[in-house]
Amino acid sequence: MPKNEISEDQVKHVASLANLSLSKDQLPYFTKQLGSVMDLFETLNSVNTDDVKPTYSITDQVNAMRDDIPQNWNEKQALLRNAPDVKDGLIRVPEIMQNRKNRDRESED
Amino acid sequence: MNYLNKNMTGVHKQLMNGDITSEELTKQTLDNIKKTDTKLNAFIDLNDSKALDDSKAVDQKGIDASSLLSGMPIAIKDNILTKDLKTTAASKMLSNFTPIFDATVVKKLAAAGAINVGKTNMDEFAMGSSTEHSVFGPTHNPWNLNKVPGGSSGGSAAAVASGEIIAALGSDTGGSIRQPAAFNGIVGMKPTYGRVSRWGLIAFGSSFDQIGSLTRNVYDNASILNVIAGHDKHDLTSSDKAVPDYTQNIKKGVKGLKIALPEEYLSDGTDKNVKDAILKAAETYKKLGATVEKVSLPHTKYGVAAYYILASSEASSNLQRYDGIRYGYRSKDANNLAELYVKSRSEGFGDEVKRRIMLGTFSLSAGAFDAYFKKAAKVRTLILDDFKKVFDHYDMIMAPTTSTPAFDLGSKTSDPVSMYMNDVLTIPVNMAGLPGMSIPAGFSDGMPIGMQLIGRPFDEGTMYQAGYAFEQNTDFHKHFPKIGGAK
Structure with missing residues (x-):
């Protein structure tokens, strides 16, 4: 144990x-x-760690910057092939909020 | 055909001379994998038709005399993205995932003319030390099918050791290249953190993850690092340090090299046969003109605990992206979005991945952060300082890669702590971001023993030099497992 x-x-x-x-x-x-x-x-x-600074990263690169430019990979169809449920070129998910009728019924339970 | 008695230089010569075409070689490689892999299960997926097309294209263009990898079949661990070829990380979560781009390393290998013949088995999301945590079933060790091949790059290691392939890519977060290399009697290098781009590597512990190769000998390994190393604007942690030619000084020997042998790596926890093999290797190095002295890395024993806090924390964050919406497994019976997340993750992840996610989530949670995550990050500093002190006086460290040879399949799957302790001698290297390489150094009851060479940051060159010298003066790499079809 x-x-x-x-x-x-x-x-x-x-x-x-x-x-x-x-x-x-x-x-x-x-x-x-x-x-x-x-x-x-x-x-x-x-382990005594008084006065020891934590190490969160060990890269030798400090503040690696790049321009924030969007790139269009034009791979929409290939990406959608990985989605579990697709309709009309969009990804479909189950209801996000329960409708009022169901919610009220549940809160009464 | 198999690669047991071969090296890349020799195969390259055959291709150059026209003794064999890349297409023939690729076909024979695939045929042998199909035959051998019924026993090993080292591959998750073969790249059959595309590999043959690619090899034909190389033949048509002509083998490139300046690239050892031109027309050369190789294999890729299945957590490294390959465009249009399924990449699963051995998880149900990604069992139907097809990437839309190649990882930088895959692109670089292809540019050098290498032929990707398939994706190798691994522990799910690279979390494990035995390749038993794969949704596609365990890989078997070619030296003894009842033993594990190590992990998480166990498929890559078994494929190379059995001669199915001449080289394979792996990834190493806490020992996942070096430990399987040791268990399979081959060479495995985890380069310095930042040496190789991780763009396209499925993220696990981002401050630890590094890609490297598993090969049959040291020279081949250096040749592959020459190709995959270098800065990549897509990986902000990749170093902009120039990449040297790692084969240039490889034959220079170890005369005058100052080697440290940490006593903590030869403690009572280390198997006697393993200890003896490393002490014998120290004598070999002395005979070759190096000095070997005992040193201390006092915080070694805390590495495992600190690592499993930090790496699990990073994993719990990295794996939040798997929600069953845009890609990956989606539960069939969720009534609303919140349920969809929970059910998809609970059904899509295996037990070990869930353990790590929970350990990480706990370590990062309010009330636990200082006592666990921050504490572990401080211990990481102490481990880093231990190494710095040793490297003030020595050029390289030698040690066992693992405290025991390969263990029996199924012997540790129900006891996570004893599984985690497997990485006790490989984890400190990842904690400090150093390069570490395992090379064959002996046998214990017919199972291979690995020696670990640890270098200064970005000093892979010295390790290849020392590894090559050891290899040339020993014959451990000339023993072959029976399973590969050795005569």
Whole structure:
């Protein structure tokens, strides 16, 4: 058992932040695994990092600038072939907002 | 035909002399891959008809005497975009994705005359150390089919080791070129961060990702870096430093070279046979006129923890783009847009990718950022400083690439921490953005052992020189796995 007490609720919360949902079977499995990885993370607490600056990037290029000019690749058809649902040259998605009737019915539940 | 006993210089000569045309070579290569890959599963997709057309075009133009890659079949890891050829990152999420442009490295290889014969298997989104996390099933190690080929560039490594192909591109975020190269007894170079453009590489950990090649020998590897290295306006982290000819000094030997051997890499966690092989390699280098001295890189053991915080954080951000709208997998039973995102991602990503996304999301979340992400970024500074201190006094570092040879398929898939610990000796190099190369250095119970050479930033030349010298004075690269059809 991992020492780190990460709860199923915490894992569920993190999953929801990442737009993931875990099934009832998956939740204990991921909770246990993430707990043992968190134990590994805790080992960093034994490193003294007072007065140490964080390193976020290691490129030797500083402020690489370019002109912001749009380019038309003229690849609309090729791009649309990758879209899962296309109609009339546009990408189709399910309803973005529920219509009023459905919403009212749900809020009554 | 297979490439077990071949090198690019030799094949180039055959093409130049007209002993074989590029079309014949490409056809024979594809035929052998189809035969061998039933056992290995190193390829996700072959580029059959296009490769034959491309090779015909090179034949018609004539083999270019000045380009070793002219008419030469090669393979590409499936997280590197290839125009009009499916690029899946071994994920259900992208199993139907066809790029509309070539990655810069693919363009450069094509310009040099190379023929792309297909896309190699990998861990999903390059997250893994065994190529078992692929939606297309695991790749097997040609030295022993019950062992993993390493990962995430396991398909590229197995394809080269088995002689299916002479060279393949891979990517390395925490060891994904070097560890599979070690497990397969071949050469794998992760160049300095910024040396090779990542434009068209499916992003995983953007402050770590780097493209490099896996080859049968050191000279071939240097020849490929000559082609793929260089500044690219499309990758703002790519360096504008001039690209030297990496083969120019390759035969100069190691006389006077000051080599450091970090004691942390030979700790109790390292298998005895691996340790012995590296100590023996140190003796070889001394005999060749180099000095080898023990040094300390004290923060080595914290690399894995810091890396899995930082790389997962970057991954969780990079993978937010997969929402099932414009491309990629879309769930069939979503009633509204919010549900579409969640269901598409939950059904489209595999377990390891979900673990990393959750670890990263947690590390970046309010309340955890300072204790995890920022802390790990500070440890990264300490690891970087360790290397800087050593390179003040030494030209190069030698070490094992991995603490053990290849492990059994299925032995670590349910235990992420033991899988992550696999990268303990390769991760520090990515943390510091340094070049690292694995070359064959021995065997343990019939499985290859890899030696890792680590250089100063942009000093791949010295590593190729040292790697070449070692190769010329040892015969580890002349042993072949049985699976490739070696007589």
